[in-house]
Amino acid sequence: MTSQSWVEIACDESGFSGTNLLDPASPVITHASTDLDTAAAADVIAVLRNRLRRRSEFKSNQLLRPEQRPALEWLLAELRGRAHVLSIDKTAYVAARVLELFTEEPSYGAGTGLGTDHSEVVAALRHRTGFLGAFVDLTRTKRVRLMDHVAVDRFIATIPADVAALRPVTRARVEEMMQRLIDEDPELPPPLEPLVPALASTLLHWSAGGRSVAVVHDEQSALTPGRVARLGAYLAEQLQPPPLKSFVQVDSRDDPRVQVADLLAGIARRPAPDLVELLEPYTRTAARWAATNSSQV
Template identity: 60%
Template sequence: MSGPVAVVEIACDESGFSGTNLLDPASPVIAHAAVDLTREEAATVLGTLRSRFNHRRTAEHKAHLLLRPGQPEAVAWFLDELAGRSTVHVVDKRDHVAGRVLDLLTGEPSYVDGTRLGRDRGRAVAVLRERGDVLAAFVAMTHLKHRRRPDRTAVDRFLALVPGVVAEGVPELAGVTRRGVVAVLDRLLDADPAVPPPLEPLVPALAETVLRWSDGGRSVVVVHDEQSALTRQRTAVLAATLAAAVSPAPPPLLGVRQVDSRRDPRVQVADLLAGWARSSAEAAA
């Protein structure tokens, strides 16, 4: 008879979240960080940054304090303190949008899309990510806030670009039709819980973070900075989808609790780590 399932609690935050403005060249990636520190351990890390590295005493530590010029020793110490106790997942936003074009329009959308459990879209994504006009048309078409029905002009603009993309090496889109596109948009307008939000990279980023911490053998409880993208319905569907995908392994995600980061030092540490990771990824691009 198997024993009780191990449970780990992680604190998470992101850097680079830009809402639906996913193609802003000034913010090309989103970094999602997680730590498994206790409150006391996190408070000690923040206290050392204040005293040893002359960080201002504020209600909340922000990444720009760690990343300001002349702080390499602080960064090195910080990363060393988190070794083995943290993870970072970086999402290229253009890759995310390109993947969503394929996920939503060429098969049944799933909350595992964009994670290691999703479909392999690598080759097609590599082509699509270079077509800024296609990505912009898709974003405009799927940005449905305050709308009651799909925007016909936006749909036409997107569909007019599809043949060119197919010719460039994305045959997966050859079967895309107006009827199919409108059907997907109608599902989004109806808030179909089975369809993941196309313009929210934070959702698959959280999923991938959970899968890394679960590692097929334990379940994860997430404490997260407040984010409008992580609604109760979305996190519940994400938890159920991940559980079904890995069964009979333990369910990866047990729950998500959102908190005010100013009141949880663990989330502040995750914010610092996410900010460092995003800055590093953008500098290397």
């Protein structure tokens, strides 16, 4: 493999809240990546520290202050063509996961361009908060060893009768898939971990044109070695060369590339109206989740 056939990226997220996906105080999660090398990323961090007059670690909320707008604009200009952001509306993500888990055979392509586009049905479901909440409660299976039939009853009772796409969702199907989750079936992607499809979408972006991607990622409990390996294997079955070349998790404090990705993820997660306009030249729509978009900076 020649040096031109692969790219190394550094990634981080903002807004990760575990399985508490319907918290109105944190409606969006962003996953940012950059292909800056270590020296270039260190230079970016050094310039920002100088502009913000910070000697130690700083966060994106400091860059979002009105008086730091020149520094923010400078950062986005420096990253143009060198970074990517995926923004996920968590409520829409949960709605899509209902369909992916209970109406089709789930795969590690769900939620990406390789999966089914459920956006029309998601739009109809995103305001059914009781139904979505029952789904989240049902699928919290960590350390669960027995089927919670009360949670199954509650979920079945809340299925909207007027949504035709949910008619295949029977009790038998729900109990079958829940048992597979409880048994930790490795073929089932975790339904309440948006970082897994976020990583998949990021890999698809950077591997476009036939490159493999070496990932350096901030430490995240959701991205276990087993899940990343299964994601890599799935993508290798779909595309050649395999999109995932390698995956390493690091402490963000030790890697300036991840620090830059962290700043970008935080900026994109809390866009004030004027910031949306600033980011608009880099934004394109992603098809998998309603109210989800992807930004190429």
